[in-house]
Amino acid sequence: MSAMTAAIHVSKLHKYFGKNEVLKGIDFQVDPGQVVCVVGPSGSGKSTLLRCVNRLEEPTSGQILVEGIDITDPETDLDSVRTRIGMVFQQFNLFPHMTVLQNLCIAQRTVKKRSKAEAIEVARRNLAKVGLSEKEGAFPAHLSGGQQQRVAIARALSMDPDMMLFDEPTSALDPELVGDVLDIMKQLAAEGMTMMVVTHEMGFAREVGDKLVFMDGGVIVEEGDPREVLANPRHERTQAFLSKVL
Amino acid sequence: MRRSTKRYLRQGGLYAVLAAVVIFLAVSVDWGNVHRNFWTPGLGDNWHDLILTGVKNTAIYTVISFALGLALALLLALMKLSDVLVYRWIATVYIELFRGLPALITILFMAFAVPIAFQWHAPGGTAGAGVIGLVMVAGAYMAETLRAGLQAVPKGQTEAARSLGMGPVATHVHVIIPQAFRIIIPPLTNEFVLLIKDTSLLSIVGAAVGQRELTNVSRDFLSSGSTAGTGTSLAQAALLYLIITLPLTRLVAWLEKRQQRAR
Ligand SMILES: Nc1ncnc2c1ncn2[C@@H]1O[C@H](COP(=O)(O)OP(=O)(O)OP(=O)(O)O)[C@@H](O)[C@H]1O
Numbered sequence: 487m488s489a490m491t492a493a494i495h496v497s498k499l500h501k502y503f504g505k506n507e508v509l510k511g512i513d514f515q516v517d518p519g520q521v522v523c524v525v526g527p528s529g530s531g532k533s534t535l536l537r538c539v540n541r542l543e544e545p546t547s548g549q550i551l552v553e554g555i556d557i558t559d560p561e562t563d564l565d566s567v568r569t570r571i572g573m574v575f576q577q578f579n580l581f582p583h584m585t586v587l588q589n590l591c592i593a594q595r596t597v598k599k600r601s602k603a604e605a606i607e608v609a610r611r612n613l614a615k616v617g618l619s620e621k622e623g624a625f626p627a628h629l630s631g632g633q634q635q636r637v638a639i640a641r642a643l644s645m646d647p648d649m650m651l652f653d654e655p656t657s658a659l660d661p662e663l664v665g666d667v668l669d670i671m672k673q674l675a676a677e678g679m680t681m682m683v684v685t686h687e688m689g690f691a692r693e694v695g696d697k698l699v700f701m702d703g704g705v706i707v708e709e710g711d712p713r714e715v716l717a718n719p720r721h722e723r724t725q726a727f728l729s730k731v732l
Numbered sequence: 733m734r735r736s737t738k739r740y741l742r743q744g745g746l747y748a749v750l751a752a753v754v755i756f757l758a759v760s761v762d763w764g765n766v767h768r769n770f771w772t773p774g775l776g777d778n779w780h781d782l783i784l785t786g787v788k789n790t791a792i793y794t795v796i797s798f799a800l801g802l803a804l805a806l807l808l809a810l811m812k813l814s815d816v817l818v819y820r821w822i823a824t825v826y827i828e829l830f831r832g833l834p835a836l837i838t839i840l841f842m843a844f845a846v847p848i849a850f851q852w853h854a855p856g857g858t859a860g861a862g863v864i865g866l867v868m869v870a871g872a873y874m875a876e877t878l879r880a881g882l883q884a885v886p887k888g889q890t891e892a893a894r895s896l897g898m899g900p901v902a903t904h905v906h907v908i909i910p911q912a913f914r915i916i917i918p919p920l921t922n923e924f925v926l927l928i929k930d931t932s933l934l935s936i937v938g939a940a941v942g943q944r945e946l947t948n949v950s951r952d953f954l955s956s957g958s959t960a961g962t963g964t965s966l967a968q969a970a971l972l973y974l975i976i977t978l979p980l981t982r983l984v985a986w987l988e989k990r991q992q993r994a995r
């Protein structure tokens with residue numbers, strides 16, 4: 487084990503929705519700079535796990551440390567922790583009443599208290615990174631799904647997060663637009679961004695992932711090197727799942 | 733008989749009934765009397781000044797009631813959506829109470845009963861107190877509209893804002909409320925039209941001459957000036973109301989259609 491603090495450390499995490507136990511004791515860790523891909527069948531609790539990490543969902547029990555800070559502790563300033571965790575949603579969730587540039591600036595201004603000029607500078611740098619500089623004045627409704635998702639990534643990056651959470655970022659996209667978004671994620675990974683990615687893109691997991699986590703029925707069934715797990719799944723449930731998606 | 737012939741006959745019959753009613757009214761009604769009652773010229777010298785003051789006050793009372801009512805409604809709607817049970821409860825009681833009462837009762841309470849009971853002098857006297865009554869009623873109605881608008885903003889919007897570290901207040905101010913207002917512009921414009929008409933209820937509480945709104949002014953002329961005893965002043969006030977409200981109702985229809993298309 488390395489001596490450095492884990493980016494994300496989850497232990498004994500349980501989550502109930504009413505009487506329905508959706509996460510049944512999850513233990514895992516993401517190291518700084520690591521890209522962890524989470525795969526598994528629908529309803530296995532992947533989104534719920536991801537959303538517990540920045541507490542969009544309230545864990546029922548267990549502990550989640552983000553850079554050593556216990557986010558399940560009521561004393562923790564959640565908003566300040568959240569600025570260090572970028573999140574990208576399946577449905578993009580851009581603010582439709584704001585232009586692309588405003589989407590990228592609003593949290594910088596209200597949360598990071600950056601000056602307008604600084605916020606715009608940061609926003610433009612991140613827009614350039616996702617290749618959408620010419621769209622800064624457009625409204626989200628006038629962008630394709632792929633462009634919207636790239637803007638959403640740029641919006642998260644504008645907060646200078648230490649890590650990024652992705653919840654099926656390409657699942658709502660037309661097939662021909664998936665590549666652009668994956669390319670940006672690959673670039674981010676290459677720059678050393680810590681990433682936790684729920685995805686059905688096994689190619690991405692194999693190529694970019696440092697670790698693959700397979701979930702089913704609210705537990706982690708198997709985890710390991712993506713190339714290893716994808717080539718030689720040890721568990722029956724992993725085999726069954728992979729035989730369907732590969 | 734062919735089907736088209738049947739339809740032709742039925743439409744002909746409907747037109748015949750209409751023509752009969754029109755002819756009956758034309759011969760049986762005393763049109764001279766009607767004209768005298770609704771449109772006697774010569775309402776007097778100060779009519780124009782007074783009616784303009786009336787229109788101006790109607791506009792002022794409407795805008796004040798709408799603006800303050802909207803602020804109150806936003807507060808009530810946020811309370812109704814709050815996690816705090818007591819807030820939800822207070823908002824519900826308030827909304828049900830003031831939607832359940834006739835607006836006139838609330839206005840009369842505020843104008844006459846409340847000032848005495850609480851030793852309170854409303855700014856603007858009785859008229860001001862009446863306007864406050866109207867604000868209270870408008871707030872209750874618009875609160876439900878606003879609540880629906882706030883709830884219509886997709887959950888993902890809140891989640892995106894919160895995941896960026898924005899607190900609940902910033903999330904509401906910058907993300908939720910602006911989108912909610914866009915959704916409810918048509919029903920809000922509708923509320924505005926209703927308020928224009930409801931300001932006529934203020935005519936009941938009595939006001940200094942310069943504070944009277946359109947209905948009050950025209951009612952004064954029912955019994956004074958050269959047209960006393962006729963409905964001329966009322967008819968002219970009615971026309972002025974329509975000149976203001978009809979374009980706004982068309983605007984609401986247009987806004988609704990545009991919104992449906994955008995969806
Ligand atoms: N807000 C909620 N209230 C109640 N039940 C929920 C809620 N969110 C998720 N669930 C339930 O929790 C279980 C896990 O859901 P989750 O969204 O985490 O699955 P997932 O692995 O992300 O699936 P998918 O691949 O379809 O996105 C499902 O049975 C779902 O019905």
Ligand SMILES: [Mg+2]
Nearest residue numbers: 532533534654
């Ligand atoms: Mg999911």
